[in-house]
Amino acid sequence: MQLIEISDQFEDMGISVVALTYDSIETLKTVEEDQGVEFTMLHDENVKHVNAFGIRNPDYEPDHRFYGIPLPGMFLVSPDGVIQHKFGEEGYRIRPDFSDVLEAAASL
Numbered sequence: 001m002q003l004i005e006i007s008d009q010f011e012d013m014g015i016s017v018v019a020l021t022y023d024s025i026e027t028l029k030t031v032e033e034d035q036g037v038e039f040t041m042l043h044d045e046n047v048k049h050v051n052a053f054g055i056r057n058p059d060y061e062p063d064h065r066f067y068g069i070p071l072p073g074m075f076l077v078s079p080d081g082v083i084q085h086k087f088g089e090e091g092y093r094i095r096p097d098f099s100d101v102l103e104a105a106a107s108l
Contacts, residue, residue: 022047022068
């Protein structure tokens with residue numbers, strides 16, 4: 001996971017990294033242990049937040065095992081909870097360019 005590789009760069013800027021996923025809490029624990037994740041990972045119960053942000057991948061119907069998966073993306077949020085930058089992709093195989101994300105983060 002590329003975010004693991006660059007999370008320290010965000011931390012050096014005073015920015016906390018948090019991942020939000022529809023994956024189960026058990027899966028999050030396994031990923032944390034297996035990949036050495038040191039930032040917070042949150043389980044989005046019933047994809048409430050994915051739906052609220054309008055980032056759910058529409059390719060999967062409710063009975064599909066990937067239903068609720070978000071489109072890849074990142075939000076940079078100010079300490080007062082305002083989204084300052086949004087990075088997103090249409091397909092699940094493409095991720096936001098982390099150099100662009102780091103550049104935007106440095107401008108906060």
